[in-house]
Amino acid sequence: MVQVRAILVAALALLAAAGCGGSGPPAAPKGDLRILSLTPSVTEVLFAMGLGPHVVGRSTYCTWPPEAKDLPAVGDTMQLSLEKVIRLQPTVAFLVTRREAVPRRLEGLGIRTVALDTDTMPQLLESIRTIGCETGHQAEAQALINRIQADLEAVRRRVAGLPRPKVLFAFPMTVGSSQIMVAGRGSFVDELLDVAGAENAYAARADWPNIGPQQVIALEPDVVIINATGEDSPPDRLQTIRHAWDALTSVPAVARGRVHILTESYLTIPGPRVGEAARLLAETIHPAPPGHSPARHGGQSSPWRRPELRAETTP
Amino acid sequence: MTLRPLTPRRYVTAILAWLGVWLVVAAVSVVVGGRLWSWGSQAQVQNILWLRLEWVLTASVVGAVLALAGLAFQALLRNPLADPYILGVSGGAALGFILSSLFLSVALAPVLGFLGALATVAIVYAIAQRRGRLEPYTLILTGVILNAFYAAAIMLLTALVRPAQRGDIALWMMGSIRAFGPQWLLVGLVGAGAVGVAVLFAFLAKGFNLVAVGEDTAQALGVPVSALRLVTFVAASLVTGASVALAGPIGFVGLICPHILRMIMGPDHRRLVPASLLLGATFLVLADLLATLWEGASDRALPVGVLTAMSGAPFFIYLLRRRWRTSAEIR
Numbered sequence: 001m002v003q004v005r006a007i008l009v010a011a012l013a014l015l016a017a018a019g020c021g022g023s024g025p026p027a028a029p030k031g032d033l034r035i036l037s038l039t040p041s042v043t044e045v046l047f048a049m050g051l052g053p054h055v056v057g058r059s060t061y062c063t064w065p066p067e068a069k070d071l072p073a074v075g076d077t078m079q080l081s082l083e084k085v086i087r088l089q090p091t092v093a094f095l096v097t098r099r100e101a102v103p104r105r106l107e108g109l110g111i112r113t114v115a116l117d118t119d120t121m122p123q124l125l126e127s128i129r130t131i132g133c134e135t136g137h138q139a140e141a142q143a144l145i146n147r148i149q150a151d152l153e154a155v156r157r158r159v160a161g162l163p164r165p166k167v168l169f170a171f172p173m174t175v176g177s178s179q180i181m182v183a184g185r186g187s188f189v190d191e192l193l194d195v196a197g198a199e200n201a202y203a204a205r206a207d208w209p210n211i212g213p214q215q216v217i218a219l220e221p222d223v224v225i226i227n228a229t230g231e232d233s234p235p236d237r238l239q240t241i242r243h244a245w246d247a248l249t250s251v252p253a254v255a256r257g258r259v260h261i262l263t264e265s266y267l268t269i270p271g272p273r274v275g276e277a278a279r280l281l282a283e284t285i286h287p288a289p290p291g292h293s294p295a296r297h298g299g300q301s302s303p304w305r306r307p308e309l310r311a312e313t314t315p
Numbered sequence: 316m317t318l319r320p321l322t323p324r325r326y327v328t329a330i331l332a333w334l335g336v337w338l339v340v341a342a343v344s345v346v347v348g349g350r351l352w353s354w355g356s357q358a359q360v361q362n363i364l365w366l367r368l369e370w371v372l373t374a375s376v377v378g379a380v381l382a383l384a385g386l387a388f389q390a391l392l393r394n395p396l397a398d399p400y401i402l403g404v405s406g407g408a409a410l411g412f413i414l415s416s417l418f419l420s421v422a423l424a425p426v427l428g429f430l431g432a433l434a435t436v437a438i439v440y441a442i443a444q445r446r447g448r449l450e451p452y453t454l455i456l457t458g459v460i461l462n463a464f465y466a467a468a469i470m471l472l473t474a475l476v477r478p479a480q481r482g483d484i485a486l487w488m489m490g491s492i493r494a495f496g497p498q499w500l501l502v503g504l505v506g507a508g509a510v511g512v513a514v515l516f517a518f519l520a521k522g523f524n525l526v527a528v529g530e531d532t533a534q535a536l537g538v539p540v541s542a543l544r545l546v547t548f549v550a551a552s553l554v555t556g557a558s559v560a561l562a563g564p565i566g567f568v569g570l571i572c573p574h575i576l577r578m579i580m581g582p583d584h585r586r587l588v589p590a591s592l593l594l595g596a597t598f599l600v601l602a603d604l605l606a607t608l609w610e611g612a613s614d615r616a617l618p619v620g621v622l623t624a625m626s627g628a629p630f631f632i633y634l635l636r637r638r639w640r641t642s643a644e645i646r
Contacts, residue, residue, distance in 0.1 A: 078478050173495030174483040240422045244496025250358035
């Protein structure tokens, strides 16, 4: 499975290297490039490619990198302020949406609109390539693709040969629901878990299924990772989440104290930080990989390069 | 319908019979809903047992509170369409709960929800009372207006928050018996409230009966109608607020359970009070069991509030039609 994916990613990288192809309109001239990004992952990609100065507008939820926050926000694909969009005079708009009316509307305003898919790793790399073609920055796109692949490969190497525990990746329970949303097989986070040296405890093919505590008990995950971001991240909320999981005493992860709450929002953003996300997951899943004793690393207590990324509430 | 006179012995026997029905249904719901036989290890069985027990008790206390409050409001307001939410209490609790979970603290949301209910009781009383007296029509109108205001406020919040949170609010407004995290303390508090209010109403039952016959008659027979209204209004509102804070606004239970009982056992509130407590509990446990079985079969959770309305409405119509037919035959 790992190999198949590696080959697939490599093939896509080749495709990317092959350039933009003959079809499609010519790339926009670099001079008057004015980009509107309506999706957080795309905004991150644009800034990572060094296109930040060309981005003129963003969605309300595009808050990374910090510079992006200074840009005017035009709402989101559900509630888009078309007046603001027109005022910004973008030459090209990038977005990820299932609402076909949005790109059609933007095209109608005379804005070249590119709808992207970033649900899986190959789709993400493909999207970066597309952005490179549309903006005339193919080289930067390829550099970013190479960097992401190197990041992922580095994590893959670190966990190679380690036992692969069953990991359940979940969002906190929402108010009013008996269910939690978990990463299903085939989702983007599922791929990250694979890179990070784990089996997805939710083995069935599904994007982001909702499951109740009874199903959690039946899945018997060895490790549970809860991604509590935004309004789920205040201390009292984290305590409530931990308390809720502590009740599931028969779950191996709970019994062994392997329920980890991570507050980093980039874990589920398919953008340039996927390498960091994979590393954080690997670090959480394999806290002290054998064969990496502190002595061999010159007194460093962890084999991981950036331990400050860890933000757990485990006492 | 023949009614035998109510002796203490018959009273206790009836309560024990209702209690028995609830216990059986609750036990079946714990075992069947949890599919206890299908779990491998003993730790898992124990885990599931506690989960199901908590949810069944949640359903029980919420159902009991709603049925009792519905019964009391129908008697107090002399209006067969009254339900526990008619005086705006659920709206106040819901607004407090949602505001807290969005902007303050999710953990404190039930407390803020209850405070919202409390504030609403005070507002309704301030508007509807005239020299300490509560008039049924003023009460109902005040409640309707407040409910409309709260609904608008909740819609405003729904429009302002992130799309993902919109779903959460909508789901919570449908009622939720089964929380992911344990809520034993809240369940205990609402349960104590249910029993407390049942005892209080049992003492007030004779007054309810006389007010139902006619206010003037009741007054003439020495029932302090104003005081009765005030006590009932405050008590029923407080437990309703607590139940909304625990499980969200679950519709129809408070309307249908008292009416089912009136059709079965007549208008005597001395019988209706304990029966409402236990039928409300049984009804919501059954609805939750249905939702659980549905979830087991389809992997999709069903909001229990939707089920109570969808299963309750046809049954209610059936009862209404049957009663109408038999009374026509008698004539």
